[in-house]
Amino acid sequence: MQVSAREDIQAPIDAVFDMVADFERFERMAMRRGVEVRRTVEMPGHWVGSCWEADIMIRGKPRHVAVEVAEFDRPTAMRFRSTSKGMNGLTTIDFLSLSQKQTRLSIEMSLAAKTLPARLLLQSLKLGKARFRRQFQMRLSDFAREMEERYLHGA
Template identity: 40%
Template sequence: MKFSTREDIEAPIETVFEALSDFSGFERWALRRGARIERLDGGTRTEAGARWQVEFDFRGKRREVTATVSRFEPPEGYRITSVSSGLEGETSVELVALAQDRTRLLFAQELRPTTLAARLMLQSLKLAKGSLEARLDKRIDDLARTIEKRRRAGRA
C-alpha cells in the first residue's frame, strides 16, 4: 500500500531540506504524543545508517518499529526503511529546486505486509485510503506553510 503527495514550498531547497531532516525535532514531536524513542546507532548526526527504535500505540496495541536512514543526500532528499512485526515500510522525501526560492517536495510512504495479520490490517486501511491520503496532504501542507513562515520570520 502506497501513499504519496507533493507540495510546492516557497523556500530554497537547502532551507526545506534542513527543516525536513530535523530528526531531533521529529523525536520531540513523537515523544509529546506518547511514543518512546531510542537512538540505536549511538550517533547524534543524521546520516545514512542512523537508526531508531520507536514504540507507540496504534489501534489499541503497542507497536515497535525499527527505522533506519538508508539514503541521505543533502539537499535532494533521504529514504527511511522501517521494520516491525508483520510490516516493512519505506518513506522517501525527495526535493526538487524549481527556482532559487521555490522547492517541490515529493513525499511517499509504502507499507508491505510480511504476515497474514499485517495483510488483514492493510486491507482495512485500504478502505479508508481516501481519508488517510487527505490527512497526509493536510499535514504536508501544514508543514510546508510552517517552513515558509519560519523563513519569512528569518528563523530558517
C-alpha cells in the same frame, strides 16, 4: 500499499532540506504526542545508518517500529526503511528546486505486510485509503506552511 503527497514550499531547497533533516525536532514532536522514541545508532551528520526505535499505538494496539536512514543525498533526497513485527515500510522524500525561493517536497510511503495479521491491518488501511490520503496531504500541507514560517522568521 502506497501513499504519496507533494507540496510546494516558498523557501530555497537547502533550507527545506535542513528543516526536514532536523531529526531532533521530529523526535521531540513525537515525544510530545506520547510516542516513545530512542535513537539507537547515531551517525555523524545524520548520514546513512542512523536508527531509531519507537513504540506507537496503531489502531489501539502498541507497535514497536525500527526506522533507519537508508539514503541521505543532500539536497535532493532522503530514504527511510522501517520495520515492525510483520510489516516493512519505505519512505522516500524528494526535494526539487522549482526556483531559487521555491521547493517542491514530495513524499512517498509504501507499506508491505509479511504476516497475516499485518495483511489484515493493511487491508483495513486500504479500505479507508481516500481518507488516509487526504489526512496525509493535509498534514504535509500544514508542515509546509510551518516550514515557510520558520524560514521567513529565521526560527
